[in-house]
Amino acid sequence: MVSVSFVLFAALSLSIQARPSPGNEPTRTISVNAVAPPNCFPALGFKMPSSTPSTLNNWWCDMRTEYGFVGFSYEVTDCQSLSKLRSDFLEIRETFNSRYIRMYGFCDRPGDNDIIDAAWGAGIGVHALIWFGFDNTDEWMGRRDALFAILHSNPKAKFVTRALQFGSEPLFDFVLDPPVLAEQVIAAKANLSSLKIPVTISEMAFGYQSWTQSISSTHTCCRFFSTQASIANNSWPIVLTDLNWFIDNGEGKKIYLSENGWPSVTSDGVQPNSPSAVANVQNEHDHYTVLDAHCKDFKAVPGGGVGWFWHIFSDDMEPGYGLFSTSGKLKFSPFAPKTSC
Template sequence: MTLASKFILAVTVLGSALLGGAASRQYKPTKTFAEQELVPQKAGGLPNCFPAIGFKMPLHIPHSVVNWWCDYDTEYAFMGFSYEVTACQSLEQLRQEFLDIRHTFKGRYVRLYGACDRNGFYDDIVDAAWRANLGVHALIWFGWDDPDIWKTRRDVLLAALHANPKAKFVTRVLQFGSEPLFDWALPPLDLAEQVKLAQENLTSLRIPVTISEMAWGYQFSEPRGSMKIMDQIDFIDAHMLPFFSTEASTADKSWPIVENDINWFVNNGRGKKIYLSQNGWPSTTYPGVEPNSPSAVADVSNEHDYYTLLDEKCSYFKTVGGRGIGWFAHIYSDNQEPGYGIYGKDGSLKFPFAPKIRC
């Protein structure tokens, strides 16, 4: 294993509060996915599948998700944005920004980051995603301030997925994260069991389950059983933050670092679909977001160069691993996480951003 794969990431403490009455909701498994159920069936080709650009939401909620989702193999190149929800955005703001992601950037997904413990918040996510024709990578956020808050968040989110009739039509996957292996959120075998229980709970909704983790998280936890998690998850939400590599310099020279970790996921990922879910390059440094290489450069130009580099690799992302890889931009706005946003704090684009969604 090379030093290039050893990302040392910043830890940001996010405040959270228990939802009133949430702990009383039951977490009841049903049955396990059959393997053939985990691969979406062909949906007649683009754009007649969700969430392809050009797809039109039906006037009425469908009866089944069969033939609803686009095939994994069509999901490569730019997918959408990580979107932090710690601010507990209003429904109006969610609707506005999800529509912006769809129409301005041709995003197909939002990948949630952080946590909002406001009652009914995931219903607002579903509402905004349905209106904008966006899929969602949902997240059970562990956090650091309360060792048990993730259990409440798990139960509340699972209940919402079952109770909201639109939820299964916009929720592509349920993630445990972020970086639960690197952060020692749970012992690896316990985390694998939580993935299994969530899969059993969501079988009737046909919602896959994964964790959101970097290669190094799996690698350094391997002696404690991290590959049991790789065996259990339905597909891979991988983190790619090459700025933190000990070999980082400028973004335009970061491809060997990126490719090294992609190769690890391809070689160890059991043939599963891969997305780069938390993926970016910061435009500034501050305490907690600091490089591990004296040559690493954080500025707006390098943030732009990183996404240009990925965009130029569209043909690679279309075929790598046999199923292609889709990548997200982390993150939507500097108001969500300073330095990482495509939008600055003033609401203006920091640089031109129009990555390819197919090639």
């Protein structure tokens, strides 16, 4: 199921003035000059060094500057070649001013090295992902171990991997008992602590609301699939309802929305839960403009603001959700969301 993911990281101190009711714009203040200078990764304008630095000190941009549009979800199930990854990542970075790609799906060949190398070459960061799937099988264990090995062995990995998402909607899909999932997250944090790579999960508000376990995480909420969905221009109250839940329950941690999109077509796996929900290219475009219009609201969220990913790069990956059609053409233009405001 496509959803909006919220990644929660370590707390950063910002202030909040008022709690809005759904549909009203929040009136919050931010206490920092949240624009990344071009001398930190992956700020726009940052020039990659010719070799990896000796330390992560002063490498990453302050997460408080990572609000508004940050990049694309990018499905890797096709096990794209290194040349394809390089081409796509360069376009994602240079044409659309992306700072990150967020991995989606899985590739069970040793493809994570290619993702890291392509990201380094394009000067773009990565939100990595351990994919569970939907069949309650145990392939995720091999994916976990292979990814950990690559993150430790590839010298570029810690310089491009901003976070590891331990599953996409694992609570909603009940892939593991919540206490077991929490143990896996804690173990992953320990495994990656020397690399300073945070570990999260990607989950819907409903997934969290169904369980009382506390997991440091990424989160998801659905718009097109909401029972209140109609047209994309009316989607902000749905976003705000779930966002406020995460603000209230996220303990001031950094939030990223890692799956955001509105389908241009329906299919067997993409059916609305509201008879009023409309799927077409115009509504896909309009949902993007709704997100973009609320840049200042995302900036003001405590914990360092909210960065959002567009789901997904191409219809070849997830039919209906891509910015590009299966013929390789932009479905609407321009796509130039705000990266600061």
